[in-house]
Amino acid sequence: MTTAPPKYHEPVQGTIFHGDGREEALQKHLLQLPALQSDATKHLSLFDRSQRVLDAIHEFGKGANRYLMSVGDTKGKQVEELIAKRKPKLILEVGTYVGYSGISFSRQLLEAHPDATYPADWSSSGSSSNRAGYICLEKSEVYASTAQTAFELAGVVKAIKVLVGGSSSSIKSLRDALGLSKGQALDMIFLDHVKFLYSTDIKLLESEGLIDIGTVIVADNVVKPGNPAYLSWVRATPAQKKASLNKPALTEQPETTPNPPSSEWSTAFRDGPLDETRWAFPEAEGYSAPGDPSLVYKSSMLGGWDPYTQEEDACEVSECVGRE
Numbered sequence: 665m666t667t668a669p670p671k672y673h674e675p676v677q678g679t680i681f682h683g684d685g686r687e688e689a690l691q692k693h694l695l696q697l698p699a700l701q702s703d704a705t706k707h708l709s710l711f712d713r714s715q716r717v718l719d720a721i722h723e724f725g726k727g728a729n730r731y732l733m734s735v736g737d738t739k740g741k742q743v744e745e746l747i748a749k750r751k752p753k754l755i756l757e758v759g760t761y762v763g764y765s766g767i768s769f770s771r772q773l774l775e776a777h778p779d780a781t782y783p784a785d786w787s788s789s790g791s792s793s794n795r796a797g798y799i800c801l802e803k804s805e806v807y808a809s810t811a812q813t814a815f816e817l818a819g820v821v822k823a824i825k826v827l828v829g830g831s832s833s834s835i836k837s838l839r840d841a842l843g844l845s846k847g848q849a850l851d852m853i854f855l856d857h858v859k860f861l862y863s864t865d866i867k868l869l870e871s872e873g874l875i876d877i878g879t880v881i882v883a884d885n886v887v888k889p890g891n892p893a894y895l896s897w898v899r900a901t902p903a904q905k906k907a908s909l910n911k912p913a914l915t916e917q918p919e920t921t922p923n924p925p926s927s928e929w930s931t932a933f934r935d936g937p938l939d940e941t942r943w944a945f946p947e948a949e950g951y952s953a954p955g956d957p958s959l960v961y962k963s964s965m966l967g968g969w970d971p972y973t974q975e976e977d978a979c980e981v982s983e984c985v986g987r988e
């Protein structure tokens with residue numbers, strides 16, 4: 665994409681931009697908006713009904729002190745296209761906030777699998793046609809509650825399960841929570857939570873066997889604010905990852921690697937995992953795993969824009985294509 669969308673906000677880094685009551689205000693706003701109530705939406709297609717909720721969230725976010733940290737409609741649309749093309753049946757989202765990406769991406773899952781209902785048991789031997797679902801991990805109960813309201817209004821709720829809690833502990837217990845049999849992996853993962861946990865959590869997902877050949881991982885915000893550590897893991901070869909895991913344990917937190925010059929985004933971080941990928945951050949609540957270094961990813965950037973500040977950003981899309 666070469667043309668930036670209109671700008672609604674000044675950059676918000678360094679100021680309060682969530683958790684000041686705006687998410688509760690959004691929930692109230694959505695519940696009161698006449699255009700979103702069932703009388704007004706029951707005759708609409710799933711796409712039109714869900715789009716009304718996305719537009720309402722987006723409009724709300726244009727207000728003063730109302731910035732919402734959602735994936736937005738440029739990067740979001742690109743990911744929707746990817747889902748429409750690949751038709752994944754089991755998608756995990758890490759970091760749900762008020763549900764914008766959850767609505768965008770789960771409606772594509774429902775378009776591809778219209779009978780999808782979130783199943784009680786994924787391993788059941790019965791018909792697999794309706795075994796499809798969108799799992800949301802969100803740390804904040806307040807944000808998860810707003811997201812749940814948005815999912816209900818958008819008509820996507822039957823295929824969604826929201827799990828409240830820290831991502832690393834939720835990932836560790838995910839196989840049991842979902843009733844997944846040994847060997848079953850996720851089809852798609854969307855990482856959009858606290859940035860320095862991306863590499864911890866992808867390694868946990870690998871070690872739990874939830875990433876396998878065919879799984880696609882989409883990681884948001886790899887340019888703004890950037891995530892060199894994560895990129896260095898998904899862009900590393902199995903040999904580089906194995907060598908990194910054999911290094912002596914770190915005794916102090918390594919310095920944060922800065923972002924590269926913008927001309928080098930696509931080519932940077934291909935010399936093996938950075939030391940940050942081996943550091944245990946307190947936010948992981950004591951959970952860590954070596955990952956599965958044998959997995960081979962085909963990884964590239966999908967460019968886009970922050971929906972409100974007009975700043976350039978991108979998702980890294982990494983497809984697991986083999987084992988070495």
Ligand SMILES: C[S@@+](CC[C@H](N)C(=O)[O-])C[C@H]1O[C@@H](n2cnc3c(N)ncnc32)[C@H](O)[C@@H]1O
Nearest residue numbers: 734735759760761764765803830831856857858
């Ligand atoms: C950028 S927002 C997600 C935006 C959302 N994916 C969208 O596009 O609409 C990041 C979210 O991650 C959540 N979060 C932060 N750390 C987390 C953690 N360790 N586990 C789960 N969620 C976390 C935050 O509470 C916040 O709601």
